[in-house]
Amino acid sequence: DFLNALQEVKSAFGASTDDLERCRLNGIIDCGSRHEHIKQRAMLLAEQVRQSRGSPLMTCLLEGPSGSGKTAMAATVGIDSDFPYVKIVSAESMIGLSESTKCAHIVKVFEDAYKSPLSIIILDDIERLLEYVAIGPRFSNVIAQTLLVLLKRLPPQGKNLLVMGTTSEVGFLDSIGIRDAFSVTYHVPTLRTEDAKMVLQQLNVFSVNDIDSAAEALNDIPIKKLYMLVEMAAQGEHGGKAEAIYSGHEKINILHFYDCLQDVVRLL
Amino acid sequence: DFLNALQEVKSAFGASTDDLERCRLNGIIDCGSRHEHIKQRAMLLAEQVRQSRGSPLMTCLLEGPSGSGKTAMAATVGIDSDFPYVKIVSAESMIGLSESTKCAHIVKVFEDAYKSPLSIIILDDIERLLEYVAIGPRFSNVIAQTLLVLLKRLPPQGKNLLVMGTTSEVGFLDSIGIRDAFSVTYHVPTLRTEDAKMVLQQLNVFSVNDIDSAAEALNDIPIKKLYMLVEMAAQGEHGGKAEAIYSGHEKINILHFYDCLQDVVRLL
Amino acid sequence: DFLNALQEVKSAFGASTDDLERCRLNGIIDCGSRHEHIKQRAMLLAEQVRQSRGSPLMTCLLEGPSGSGKTAMAATVGIDSDFPYVKIVSAESMIGLSESTKCAHIVKVFEDAYKSPLSIIILDDIERLLEYVAIGPRFSNVIAQTLLVLLKRLPPQGKNLLVMGTTSEVGFLDSIGIRDAFSVTYHVPTLRTEDAKMVLQQLNVFSVNDIDSAAEALNDIPIKKLYMLVEMAAQGEHGGKAEAIYSGHEKINILHFYDCLQDVVRLL
Amino acid sequence: DFLNALQEVKSAFGASTDDLERCRLNGIIDCGSRHEHIKQRAMLLAEQVRQSRGSPLMTCLLEGPSGSGKTAMAATVGIDSDFPYVKIVSAESMIGLSESTKCAHIVKVFEDAYKSPLSIIILDDIERLLEYVAIGPRFSNVIAQTLLVLLKRLPPQGKNLLVMGTTSEVGFLDSIGIRDAFSVTYHVPTLRTEDAKMVLQQLNVFSVNDIDSAAEALNDIPIKKLYMLVEMAAQGEHGGKAEAIYSGHEKINILHFYDCLQDVVRLL
Amino acid sequence: DFLNALQEVKSAFGASTDDLERCRLNGIIDCGSRHEHIKQRAMLLAEQVRQSRGSPLMTCLLEGPSGSGKTAMAATVGIDSDFPYVKIVSAESMIGLSESTKCAHIVKVFEDAYKSPLSIIILDDIERLLEYVAIGPRFSNVIAQTLLVLLKRLPPQGKNLLVMGTTSEVGFLDSIGIRDAFSVTYHVPTLRTEDAKMVLQQLNVFSVNDIDSAAEALNDIPIKKLYMLVEMAAQGEHGGKAEAIYSGHEKINILHFYDCLQDVVRLL
Amino acid sequence: DFLNALQEVKSAFGASTDDLERCRLNGIIDCGSRHEHIKQRAMLLAEQVRQSRGSPLMTCLLEGPSGSGKTAMAATVGIDSDFPYVKIVSAESMIGLSESTKCAHIVKVFEDAYKSPLSIIILDDIERLLEYVAIGPRFSNVIAQTLLVLLKRLPPQGKNLLVMGTTSEVGFLDSIGIRDAFSVTYHVPTLRTEDAKMVLQQLNVFSVNDIDSAAEALNDIPIKKLYMLVEMAAQGEHGGKAEAIYSGHEKINILHFYDCLQDVVRLL
Ligand SMILES: Nc1ncnc2c1ncn2[C@@H]1O[C@H](COP(=O)(O)OP(=O)(O)OP(=O)(O)O)[C@@H](O)[C@H]1O
Ligand SMILES: Nc1ncnc2c1ncn2[C@@H]1O[C@H](COP(=O)(O)OP(=O)(O)OP(=O)(O)O)[C@@H](O)[C@H]1O
Ligand SMILES: Nc1ncnc2c1ncn2[C@@H]1O[C@H](COP(=O)(O)OP(=O)(O)OP(=O)(O)O)[C@@H](O)[C@H]1O
Ligand SMILES: Nc1ncnc2c1ncn2[C@@H]1O[C@H](COP(=O)(O)OP(=O)(O)OP(=O)(O)O)[C@@H](O)[C@H]1O
Ligand SMILES: Nc1ncnc2c1ncn2[C@@H]1O[C@H](COP(=O)(O)OP(=O)(O)OP(=O)(O)O)[C@@H](O)[C@H]1O
Ligand SMILES: Nc1ncnc2c1ncn2[C@@H]1O[C@H](COP(=O)(O)OP(=O)(O)OP(=O)(O)O)[C@@H](O)[C@H]1O
Ligand SMILES: [Mg+2]
Ligand SMILES: [Mg+2]
Ligand SMILES: [Mg+2]
Ligand SMILES: [Mg+2]
Ligand SMILES: [Mg+2]
Ligand SMILES: [Mg+2]
Missing domain, CATH: 1.10.8 (Helicase, Ruva Protein; domain 3)
Known part of the structure; x- marks a missing residue:
């Protein structure tokens, strides 16, 4: 039945950090070849970072309509990579903080990652991290600038980092230059x-x-x-x-x- | 006569929290099938939350012209659900507070709800919570961001929550993405x-x-x-x-x- | 003669609070049937509030060109109503105060009114209370939100309140939703x-x-x-x-x- | 000769406060009938205030191109009126003060005037008092609101006040409602x-x-x-x-x- | 040769304050009749101030394309005037100061000038003093207001002042009324x-x-x-x-x- | 092979400051004549500064599409110049600092440079230093003003300075006057x-x-x-x-x- 199906899919993934698992409340089910293809390309980036010599920093944006499975996919890559440091940065844990405290929090996650030889950072719902609303538009330029710099700053010698972002407002990210700050962008589609x-x-x-x-x-x-x-x-x-x-x-x-x-x- | 009719309708609802009752100053009278239908669908959502396995969080927006009965209807669902935690968040009790204090207040209501297995939160007159005026338009982005995150954040394991919002400015809520943050939206009509x-x-x-x-x-x-x-x-x-x-x-x-x-x- | 005429008209009103009297510097003279009609309708609202069961809060806006007699008329209703609590809220007594202090002052007047079984509050020159200028336009949203909430908030059980506003910028009040927050609006005309x-x-x-x-x-x-x-x-x-x-x-x-x-x- | 002519015209005015005299650096020379006419009308307003019963507050705006003689004319009325309290409010004496300190200063001048049975206040270069620049336009709404209230607030019983404003930006004053706040406006012309x-x-x-x-x-x-x-x-x-x-x-x-x-x- | 030529031209000017000399890094060379004519008119204004009876304050703006020699010319007039107080106000010495500190600094220079019978103040690169950028445009209104007042305020009795401004953004100065605040404006041209x-x-x-x-x-x-x-x-x-x-x-x-x-x- | 090629190219540059070397993560490879030409012109400017008598300050902007090699080229000029003071100012080292602290940092770098007879300052990614986003556009005017002044301020007698800027937003720099503040601008192209x-x-x-x-x-x-x-x-x-x-x-x-x-x- 339906719920057992959920359970089965979920339990297939073995142990992993709780935070990441919470991102896949309904587990991972086969959603067709397009979803699968994207997941594989993202895993390949993790591979590149693992073996990197010339590119210690790779950045990848997953964009697509609301609910298309972006966060769950990023979490899955994080879990499957087996990297020692995998961290999700989400607006949920920063409600009510000031812009600069949020910045400090984000910077801290990067500083921590720089201490691990292999790291993945998931910037979930970037438009929410940026406190974006379409009217104006308004958003936090302080946080935007922080991301723009962090997405380009090289980790220290010998440390390698994959940054994955998710967004359902790719047009906005484009307009402030954050889309171009990512090396690659993949579109996570709805179901046909x-x-x-x-x-x-x-x-x-x-x-x-x-x-x-x-x-x-x-x-x-x-x-x-x-x-x-x-x-x-x-x-x-x-x-x-x-x-x-x-x-x-x-x-x-x-x-x-x-x-x-x-x-x-x-x-x- | 008129006043007795009011009394009769009112007393039919038994004991319930004062705050919610004050939302139905003139009681609940039969307003026709369209009102009735919406009330039933809203009650069904409460039911879904009660029995939820895969959807611990449901969110529902009641929108309609000023005075069409949105607040009274949400209060009625809250009263009739018999959930242990039912709370209304209204601008009335937050006059003169700063944006961040209002945010803190709203977050607190959610945190309290997360402690109860079954909860209903009514976000009454969302445009007023957001300090909205059409000119500009102006509104509190701090509060808007807080709502956007809270409307998506899952309650802890084993806790289930129904959030009901009311608004007579659905166009505005749409323009800042808050309408889409609700799972379902019902239109509360005027009387034919x-x-x-x-x-x-x-x-x-x-x-x-x-x-x-x-x-x-x-x-x-x-x-x-x-x-x-x-x-x-x-x-x-x-x-x-x-x-x-x-x-x-x-x-x-x-x-x-x-x-x-x-x-x-x-x-x- | 002219000045005696003034005196006569004035003294016809008997004792009343000084503040209200100062609003009728030139007394009240017969200005024709249209002025008279509006005054009577406003008095009827006071009557409704006095005998209210289902509507403890009535709100009424007097709008019209600068100098058409709005403030004097509101003051007259306040004086003639013989309500125990009649208070005028005016920008004159709040020069130089910060927005939030003004809000506090306004809220205080309402809180005081809530203690009296029958009250009238006159919000004089609402555009001035809101610090409105047409360029921009600019105005205090903090004060606007406060008024929007206060114009809808019910007094406590057993207390009844009539709020009368005056304005010569009804178009502006309309554009920020304050006109619609009043139950009724009357136009105070110039003299034909x-x-x-x-x-x-x-x-x-x-x-x-x-x-x-x-x-x-x-x-x-x-x-x-x-x-x-x-x-x-x-x-x-x-x-x-x-x-x-x-x-x-x-x-x-x-x-x-x-x-x-x-x-x-x-x-x- | 030229300089003596200046001296002659100046000495014709007898003793008067230094501040007002400094406004007429080149004295007062006969500038034609249009200048003369305006001066007489302004003097008549001072007369009306002096004998006032029903209008304890008169307000008059002198507007015209830069350098047309507005300040000198207002100062002349102030000097010639022989009122016990004549005060000029000018941006020169408030350089670098904050908006609220400027407001306080202006309010103070009015409060002082309210203590004298007969007073004249000259609001010189109102656009400068308002920190106006055409781009935007920008200006101090705090000060604008203060003037709007002060231009309408009645002096206490028995005190009478004439307020004279000068400006070379009457279009701007019009757009923010300050022109209409004056009872009368006179245009001080250039020389034909x-x-x-x-x-x-x-x-x-x-x-x-x-x-x-x-x-x-x-x-x-x-x-x-x-x-x-x-x-x-x-x-x-x-x-x-x-x-x-x-x-x-x-x-x-x-x-x-x-x-x-x-x-x-x-x-x- | 070239460098000696520079030296020669420089040494022709004798002793003068270092600040002013630094403004003529390459000395003063004959740049044609148009440059020469402007310099003479500016010197004549200094003369007028020196002998002034009716105009204790003269103000003169040198505008022209970037690098056309405005600052050097103003410095030259300052040096050649032999006035006891010659001071250049420049953004260079105020980097990083707040708007109000800059204002205070500027006001101080004027106050000092008011103590000398004959003074010249050079407001160099006024658009830079105003923190101007074309986008917006943005600029410091606080400083703009300060200049607008200072350019009109008369020195005390017996003190005479020539203010020279330079700018390569005369269109901007015009749009905020600062160009008109100067008595005369000269255009410093490029070389034909x-x-x-x-x-x-x-x-x-x-x-x-x-x-x-x-x-x-x-x-x-x-x-x-x-x-x-x-x-x-x-x-x-x-x-x-x-x-x-x-x-x-x-x-x-x-x-x-x-x-x-x-x-x-x-x-x- | 590829990586050895990288190593070879890198090691060809001998000892130099770590910061500058980090800017050339993949070393310097022959990218064709257009890249080479620009590098030589930039070196010539360093030469001019070294031997300067009349131009103690030279400024040069390298602009071009993202990733075209601007930073690496500026670093290379810095390294090859053998100047005693070569410093790169980059947003990376100023994440999260306030605008004024950033200004102070930038000014400090210039003050330090003024102490060395020969200096190079690289302002890397100027749009990032300015916290620029295209929407609005927004940017720090405080920092922009600081740069505008620093790019024009002469070093003290006997000190000589070359400032090199890099940007991929030359259109923006143009619109705020920073492009024109540089003496020369070179376009670093993509690869044909x-x-x-x-x-x-x-x-x-x-x-x-x-x-x-x-x-x-x-x-x-x-x-x-x-x-x-x-x-x-x-x-x-x-x-x-x-x-x-x-x-x-x-x-x-x-x-x-x-x-x-x-x-x-x-x-x-
Ligand atoms: N193959 C799959 N890929 C992604 N999600 C899947 C898949 N199979 C099942 N799911 C479930 O679908 C849901 C996808 O939701 P998710 O929050 O990842 O979407 P999203 O695109 O991040 O939404 P939003 O735009 O609201 O952030 C999760 O509950 C996840 O467990
Ligand atoms: N069937 C009904 N549904 C809703 N309200 C009813 C019904 N019968 C009677 N009422 C009465 O109608 C009034 C509806 O007012 P309510 O405040 O709920 O409207 P609203 O749409 O929330 O208005 P607003 O847009 O001003 O917030 C209440 O006084 C309520 O007691
Ligand atoms: N029948 C009347 N109605 C109103 N005012 C009258 C009447 N008869 C005489 N008056 C006098 O007319 C004047 C009306 O002025 P009032 O301040 O009330 O106008 P207003 O419309 O409030 O003006 P504003 O738009 O400036 O606020 C008062 O001095 C009042 O004494
Ligand atoms: N009949 C006159 N009326 C006004 N000013 C005169 C007259 N005769 C001579 N003057 C002189 O003309 C000058 C007028 O300058 P004033 O400052 O009054 O002009 P203004 O219109 O206030 O200028 P601004 O627009 O710059 O404020 C003064 O120096 C005054 O002494
Ligand atoms: N006749 C001259 N007039 C002006 N400057 C001259 C003349 N002869 C030589 N120069 C030199 O030309 C340069 C002019 O530069 P200056 O800084 O005065 O120009 P500017 O117009 O103020 O430039 P900017 O618009 O950048 O402020 C100086 O170095 C000066 O020594
Ligand atoms: N001839 C060359 N010129 C410049 N860079 C080269 C050259 N040969 C190899 N490279 C390498 O190419 C890369 C150029 O990247 P660089 O950061 O300088 O580009 P950029 O234009 O500054 O990019 P951005 O616009 O992102 O700041 C460096 O890794 C550098 O080592
Ligand atoms: Mg997501
Ligand atoms: Mg409601
Ligand atoms: Mg009124
Ligand atoms: Mg004047
Ligand atoms: Mg210059
Ligand atoms: Mg670069």
Whole structure:
């Protein structure tokens, strides 16, 4: 069933730091070849850093729509790399701090990384680290400048570092020069109908007859939204059905599923 | 009569925190199917959170014109959910505080919620929490960033949280990315003629002959404005009539009612 | 004569707080039916608050051109209501204070009002309270947010409050949402020719032959400007005539009156 | 001769406060009927304030091009009024002070005036008091708000006040509502050819043949610039002629005068 | 030779304050009639101030393209005037100071000047004193206001002051009203071909055959850039030639000179 | 092989300060005649400063696209000049400092330089020193003003200084007047196909057959990006090939190289 599927996928990854695991609340499921390809290229960068002679610093940006799986992918690279120092920098742990304290925190993470021969730093949701809002736009230039310098500053002799950033506002990062400060940028996509179908099959919560139409309706959905939607639909129209669905005794009512889809998907 | 009707509706809700009750000064009256439908969907989200395995955090935005009943509805879900922790965050209790103190206050409410297995937080009048004015526009980015992070941050293992926001400035929330930070958004509408008629019948302050024309005149009025208007009209042209009207001895003069309507409804 | 007329009108109002009286430097004279109608509607709101069950808070905005008599009218309602707590909030008493001190002062007035069963608060010249200038425009958002919250916050159980605002910048108040925060808005007009004539007759400073042409020239003048103009004209072309005019021994020279009018009325 | 003429005009005014006298460095010469007319109207306002019953506060703005004689005229009214309290508020004495200290200073001058039965306050170069620059435009809103309130605030019972402002940026004052805050506004003009001729005749530094062409060339010059230009021309092409000219032994070379005129008058 | 020529020109000026001398690093060479004319007019203003009765304050702005010799010219007037107090106010000596400290410094220089019967103050590079950048534009309004007041404030009785400003951003000074605050403005031009030729002849570093084509190429060059260019060219293509050229043993290679010219002159 | 080539090039430069050497992580390789020409002109400026009599201060800006070799070239001039004082001012060593502390640091470097008879100061990445972002644009005017003054201020008698700046935002520097504050500006270009081919031949990591098509694909690449790209490609499609390639046992797979190129080169 659905929840067990989640558990299985998760447990396949062995021990790793808690912070990184929390980034993959629903585990890692096969999301199709495009997701897979990007993950492999990112792992190759980790490899390059590990064996580096001429490039002690590599930087890579994962950009894509909200919920497309960027953070989970970066966390996965961090976990799979087996580097001694892997750290995620996130706005969650810096709520309410002043701009300069945030800067100090970020710089500290880099200084710590410089002490390890092999390090990965994940700058999660860079637009949030920068306190970005589209109106204005407003953002913290102090933090932006700090990132711009850190993304270019070489680690000390013999230390090697991979920096991975994630963002769903690549246009903004471009406009302030942070996108260009990364050596490479990969686009993490939403799910196409065929990807969505594969995911739904793995979750096993729809009847065989409904799975095609459900997948069709889900074209271009981000993986994170798909998970949330399935949970909503599993409740049933009047609540209380979730248990039965996850245990495999019942299947999701496709009409109620369409209803939930409409609540979630915003029509513009 | 009108006031007793209010009392009846109110007392139907049993004991609940005072703060939430104050949000329903005029109780909850049947406002038609569209209001009802939204309330049920919101209750279903509470249900999903209660039974959650994969979605410990659900977020839901109630948006609609000023006075359409958003706050009363959110309060009602909070009361009816029977969750151990239900808290409303409102600008009223934070007048004159600095942006950072407001942030601290908001964060505190979330931290408290994280200690309860089941919690509801109502972010009332989000544009007011954000100190929004349309000119500029101006608003507190510090508070906006705090909300953006809190609306995405997962509660600790085993804790589950429903966040409900209300706003009459959904366009603004959209422009700063806060609307998209909510999983679902529901539109709380004004009253259509048929809804208004039903409400007037329950209030019983018009003569049978006038009720249709009164309801007609009220098309598209928000429920809150309807209550205020009825009170104004009940005064009578020269004051002093209220008692007689509420006790059922007299009915509202329809012509005076039209007069009051013109004072209240702004013609653009 | 003119000055005695002033005195008479003034003394007709009996004892009342000095602050409110100072708002009616020239007393209250009959300015025509439109002024009168607005005053009555405002008194009715006071009545509604007095007898309120469902609407413990009423808010009313008096808007109109500079000098049309808004402040004097609000003061008159405050005096005539006989409410135990009537307070005027004005920029005059807060010159040079910081925004936050002004906020504190305003909040204090509301807190005090919440202790009285029946209160009236006059927010005089709201654009001035908000430190508004058209260029930019600039204004104090801190104070604006405070007013927006206070205009919506319910008094405690059993306390009832009427808030009256005055402004000559209703377009600005509209653009920042403060106009909509008031339940009702009334427009206080300038004097039409017939109103001006009536006022001039009461003042008795023109010869019977001149009064019609004088009133004609005054079409659309605000009452406050009319008073100032009459005083200027009463001086005479070379000064020193005022005594004679006010005592009724002489009348204002209509040609000199036209001269003064041109100094005062700005041609665009 | 020129300098004696200056002395004569000056000594005609008798004793008066030094500050006010410094505003008339070149004394007061007859500048034509338009200047004279304005001065008389301003004196009439002082008269109205002196005898006031209904208008304890009069406010009057003198606006006009740079150097047209506004400050000197206001100072003259102040001196001629014989009011016990006459004070000039000028940016010169507040260089480098903070906005709030400047406000305090201005408020203090008004408070002092409120203690005298009859007072005149001259707000000199209001745009400079407001720290105005056209780019932006930028200015001190704190000071602007202070002036807006002070220009409307009534003196205490029995005290009467005339406020005179001067400005060469009336368009700016208009845009921030300060022009409208004055009861009356007078335009102080530059010199027309006939006015300039009259002034030159009084100064007696040109030969009779040249005076017409000189005056012709000076059409539309402000009185202050005329004085400066005459001093420049009196130096002679190689310097050292001033003594001879002022003593009447020589006359200004009209060609050199034209040269100087071109240096001073900016062609756009 | 070139360097001796420099020395000669310099030593012709006798003793003077070091600060002023540093402003004429390359001495003063004959730059043609237009430069000369401006210098004489400026000297005449000094003369006027010296003998002043009616104009104790004269102000004069030297504006022109970067390097055209404004500072050197102002310094020269300062030196040649033999006034007891001559002071240059420059951004160089105020690097890193706050706006208000800079103001205080500037005010201090004026206060000191007011103690001397005859003073000259040079406000060098006014746009730099104002911390001007074209983007925005940004500048210090605090300092701008200070200058605007100081340029109009009369020295005490019996003290006379000439203020000379220099700027290469006259358009900006105009837009903030500082240009108009000066009594007169002179334009310090670049060198026309004939001026450049005359300068090159004095420097004696080109062969007679080349001097015309060199001067032709230098049309419209500022004198300061000409000096720098000659030094660059004197190095020779491979360095090391300077000594030979300045001592007169060799002449500058005209082709290399063209090369250097292209590096220096920016083609747009 | 590639890495040895790097080593060789590096060791050719002998002892020099570590800071400057770090700026040439991949040594200096022959990048074609255009790079070479610029380096020679810059060296000539150092020569001019060394022998200066009339120009104790020379300033030179190296501008060009990101990674084109500006910093390495400036460092090389610094090293090759053999001047006693050579200092690089870079944002890396000032992360998180306030604007004024940064200013103080920069001023300190200049003050130190003024103590040495011959100095070179490298202002690296001036847009970063200025905390520039394109949005707005925003930047530190305090630092900009400091640079504008320092780039014009003469060293004390007998001290000579060459200032070299680098930037990849020459348009921005132009818009704030900093480009014009430099005496000369040189454009450091990307590699043309023939330059790229020469570099690839020196690196010796492609098979002879591939080198032409590889160079063709690299047209207009900056030298720094070329190094990074070669390292990526050397990893091989599945990682682990780097050793074999650098030791010369294998060559880079041209197809994989094209793949990497696409990741790195951004198509707009
Ligand atoms: N193959 C996969 N790749 C990425 N995420 C996956 C995959 N399979 C399952 N998931 C789940 O999908 C979710 C992806 O959410 P994630 O937070 O990574 O998205 P995101 O793009 O970072 O979103 P946001 O834009 O909000 O930051 C996670 O809960 C993760 O466990
Ligand atoms: N079915 C109902 N739903 C909502 N409100 C109701 C209902 N029946 C009666 N009411 C009354 O209508 C009023 C609704 O006002 P409420 O403050 O909730 O509106 P709102 O949309 O939050 O307004 P605002 O935009 O000003 O915040 C309350 O007084 C409430 O008691
Ligand atoms: N019927 C009346 N209504 C209002 N004011 C009257 C009336 N009769 C006489 N007055 C006098 O007219 C003047 C009105 O001035 P008031 O300050 O109230 O105008 P305002 O509209 O508030 O002006 P502002 O826009 O400047 O605030 C007062 O002096 C008042 O005594
Ligand atoms: N009739 C007159 N009216 C005004 N000024 C006169 C008159 N006769 C002579 N003057 C002289 O002309 C000069 C006017 O300068 P004043 O400073 O008053 O002009 P202003 O308009 O205030 O200039 P600014 O716009 O620079 O403030 C003074 O020196 C004054 O002595
Ligand atoms: N006749 C002259 N007039 C002015 N400067 C001259 C003259 N002859 C030689 N010079 C030299 O030319 C240079 C002029 O430079 P100066 O700094 O005065 O120019 P500037 O216009 O102030 O430049 P900037 O716009 O950069 O401030 C000085 O070195 C000066 O010694
Ligand atoms: N001839 C050369 N000139 C410059 N750099 C070279 C040359 N040969 C090899 N390199 C190497 O190329 C790289 C150039 O990078 P550098 O940091 O100087 O570029 P940049 O233009 O300053 O980049 P950025 O715009 O990011 O500051 C250095 O690693 C340097 O070792
Ligand atoms: Mg993410
Ligand atoms: Mg609400
Ligand atoms: Mg008023
Ligand atoms: Mg003046
Ligand atoms: Mg200069
Ligand atoms: Mg660089």
